[in-house]
Amino acid sequence: MNATVAEDSTVLAIYTPYKKKLESSMNEVIGYSPVYLTKGSTAETLMGNFFCDALLAMGKKIDPEVQLSFGTKGGIRTEIKKGDVTVGHVFEVMPFENSLTILTLSGEQILNLANFIAKTGGQPIAGMRMEIKADKAQRIELAGQPLDLSKSYKLVTYDYLANGGDNLNALNNPLKRADFPEKVRESLMTYIKELTKNKQPINTQLDGRVKIID
Template sequence: MTPSIQKGKGILILLLTTLLLASCQKQFAVSRSDYKQYNIDQQTGEDSSMVKYYLPYKQKMQAEMSRVVGQTEQALTKPGNPETLLGNFFADFMLAEGLSREPSVQFALATKGGLRTTWPKGDITVSRVFELMPFENEIVVLKLNGENVQELADFVAKKNGQPVSGMRMKIRNGKAIDIEIAGQPLDKSKSYVLVTYDYLADGGDELDFLKKGVERRDIGRKVRDALMDYINELTRQGKKINAQLDGRITIVNE
């Protein structure tokens, strides 16, 4: 190859590189922006092809959500203080589930606000379980020192009662007194094992002090899944869901 041809190719490569760099650095600006709103309301017609596509999945989901998993002997209501039928049932379930995973568990805590519905007397369907616990909360076991347990009891007292199991206490002037854990008076020099769910263990619902627990174990199981299995097992044994107000939290006026 002659020097003149080499020089020509070099100039061509340089020119192409310059043009490429120039094109990469070119700035574009929006010259016009059009906007049109499409309303979706009762007047909007169905897309028959889309309906045909999702209908089998919808029917399958509705069939599953309508499936009866258990029955209640009475309506499990949430209104009321300091105990509720629904709260006691749910806390007792949490304690049973905690003990099945960690035998050292002594008591359980939930919150009224975390239980999103009530259950009527009669059939309980899959959809009702989802309505009660619609979140992806997971079960957590916490080891707390005695001071943390006192804080927890004072929180329950301030809220005029919360769902608990394995714990008994009285409320006087908004403060917790006569606290018992697993049938024994609270000893602030000891440690105790609580089962709850991650939202509360992470400090939700004004429970920041739970983040100061001595130890934490994430079970890796959703509360809703565990509840479904708990109800299925009751049904398998021929039992109905039941609850009672048993004085685990009482208000004294002295």
């Protein structure tokens, strides 16, 4: 179909109200970002930090024992520009039907995940800090404490990654897995709305949670 096809007034009358309602919903302003949340190819990014900070906050609401969150650069589809943040912007960031998943992982599995992050030049995380040297993870800390290989940890992510998406096998065979119906984008919107309710902008910063050491 193209401009040479005449508009059908009957069809227009049916879908126009729905189109206007959808546009109104997508244009709803839910928050504000004082900085441009960029992705880039660096080990740590503003967009990645925002995404995983939101994921961790929402994961803790479901299970207060959740200690860290993880995503991938490829899973975050776009950036958020400085200024008002709308529902539509969040849909653009996460257009997929991915839902929250909480995994209980051994210390060894966390180490495997950290090495995946290192090998791929850094990925979005929250609740964990690490350094990368020669594509290997080192100085891994959770809640300010060194990674203990004898302990288990709870991580919040989403079903696509838990199922091995993005060539990720570090999350295979968790000690325990719990899937939840809430979509990732719903969690992002809730997080932003709560900031706005508390009269706070999206105050995301680069804090050195993932560093590449020469």
